[in-house]
Amino acid sequence: xxxxxxxxxxxxxxxxxxxxxxxxxxxxxxxxxxxxxxxxxxxxxxxxxxxxxxxxxxxxxxxxxxxxxxxxxxxxxxxxxxxxxxxxxxxxxxxxxxxxxxxxxxxxxxxxx
Amino acid sequence: xxxxxxxxxxxxxxxxxxxxxxxxxxxxxxxxxxxxxxxxxxxxxxxxxxxxxxxxxxxxxxxxxxxxxxxxxxxxxxxxxxxxxxxxxxxxxxxxxxxxxxxxxxxxxxxxx
Numbered sequence: 314x315x316x317x318x319x320x321x322x323x324x325x326x327x328x329x330x331x332x333x334x335x336x337x338x339x340x341x342x343x344x345x346x347x348x349x350x351x352x353x354x355x356x357x358x359x360x361x362x363x364x365x366x367x368x369x370x371x372x373x374x375x376x377x378x379x380x381x382x383x384x385x386x387x388x389x390x391x392x393x394x395x396x397x398x399x400x401x402x403x404x405x406x407x408x409x410x411x412x413x414x415x416x417x418x419x420x421x422x423x424x425x426x
Numbered sequence: 427x428x429x430x431x432x433x434x435x436x437x438x439x440x441x442x443x444x445x446x447x448x449x450x451x452x453x454x455x456x457x458x459x460x461x462x463x464x465x466x467x468x469x470x471x472x473x474x475x476x477x478x479x480x481x482x483x484x485x486x487x488x489x490x491x492x493x494x495x496x497x498x499x500x501x502x503x504x505x506x507x508x509x510x511x512x513x514x515x516x517x518x519x520x521x522x523x524x525x526x527x528x529x530x531x532x533x534x535x536x537x538x539x
Binding site for chain 2: 317344346348353354355356357358361363368369404406413414415416417418419420
């Protein structure tokens with residue numbers, strides 16, 4: 314596809330379960346970002362990749378959050394032992410270089426019961 | 427750390443009226459500035475951007491914004507809004523030298539018939 318693709322679009326997890334959210338960026342885009350968007354809030358930065366290198370993970374809220382992009386294309390955000398406060402929309406975005414606008418996916422909405 | 431302030435959480439306006447959505451940022455160094463729009467259950471899409479050059483930037487759907495360095499502002503304007511402009515609008519800032527955009531908390535534009 315031409316845009317950033319995220320899956321699943323909706324995920325319901327029981328507290329304590331592990332979840333994995335997938336992002337397929339636009340082909341050839343160097344930069345990939347993960348943001349967390351709580352209800353009624355703006356996107357909050359989680360982590361940033363340049364190709365396969367994770368250059369910044371300062372926004373990950375705890376060591377339960379882990380992200381990877383092993384081949385410099387598809388990325389996975391994993392959340393272990395989910396908590397209710399993890400409920401949010403997780404947005405993935407890519408960029409063909411290191412500056413300029415981001416191209417966003419539609420997001421993965423996580424609800425933790 | 428960079429901060430972005432969107433002064434109005436909600437802006438109600440009648441159709442065909444003008445609108446201004448305000449954005450201020452904290453950085454005093456050179457910046458890249460963006461406005462994104464988010465329709466319900468969708469990802470963010472770029473409205474317009476300022477990287478350099480003319481301080482008046484025109485974007486899609488008739489929107490424009492003006493970069494004011496002395497006031498560290500980047501307000502979004504449209505001379506005549508449509509019902510279809512009802513959405514959430516986010517201002518974002520990249521300080522010069524940073525790869526990572528910081529987003530404001532968003533302004534909900536509600537256009538009434």
